Amino acid sequence: MGRHSQVRPRRSHARVLTALGLPVAALLIAGADVQRPVEQAAAPAVAGPEAAPLPGMELVAAAPVGVAPTSGPSGTRVQWVASRAAVRQPQILPAGLAPEQGLQVKTILVARAVSAIFPEIRSIGGVRQDPLPWHPNGLAIDVMIPNASSAEGIALGNQIVAFAMKNAERFSLQDCIWRGVYYTPGGGRAGGYGHYDHVHITTHGGGYPTGGEVYYR
Structure with missing residues (x-):
């Protein structure tokens, strides 16, 4: 063979x-x-x-x-x-620092997220009278920055802007304004907008709450 x-x-x-x-x-x-x-x-x-x-x-x-x-x-x-x-089981976001009366759901989401993730923040403004429609319609919050002109305050504000921009799709983000700069998710920037003591965050809203919403971290 x-x-x-x-x-x-x-x-x-x-x-x-x-x-x-x-x-x-x-x-x-x-x-x-x-x-x-x-x-x-x-x-x-x-x-x-x-x-x-x-x-x-x-x-x-x-x-x-x-x-x-x-x-x-x-x-x-x-x-x-x-x-x-x-x-890992998601964590429910509790109510944050911003008064939620009159805020729309995406604005509530970003306000609660900032409250939970940045414990340095002590105050967040929500609905208020304004000639522009964003605050009166519950589309915007103002994240007040402690010692906003200090190096630490500027760094904190920068971190919050970066956080909002990174999660722009989740928050249905329209824009952020901080230290004179207007930021958009598409990368647009412009100067001369003020906001040196707080980060202004605007969302597209998502509608007003009906009472059954749950917000997750």
Whole structure:
């Protein structure tokens, strides 16, 4: 017999797995069940289909599941573990510093988020009389900055603007104004707008609350 006629045909991967007592489907499940990005797995920031969560949601490792022990060639136990992840339960945002009477839902969301994430803030203004429509219509808040002219105050205001801009889609953000600069989500900036002692944040509103809204961090 020739050398080639003595070569044994290779077993398919399916036959090897069957010999180990492990269905092929088990590995397919383990390979498909991978960690998803936080943006896709988190809960909505406001009750409703269009809203999204704030940063702070994260994936944490869960206990291994889908263990299928088999016996290996040397008698040792071989474990096939399907690695999974569990989403940490979202935290409900309580009422913040801003008076919420007359504010629209997206404005309430950003006000509560700023209150929760920036404990240095002690005062947030909401609805007030103004010749422009933003404050009277519940579309804007004023985040008052402690020691606004100090290096620490300026840095804090900058952080709040950056936070609002980063979450522009979630907050349905229209603009921020801080230290004479007008910021928009599209990157537009302009000078000469005042606001040196507070960060002005305007949203597109999202409608007035009906009483059943839940706001998530």
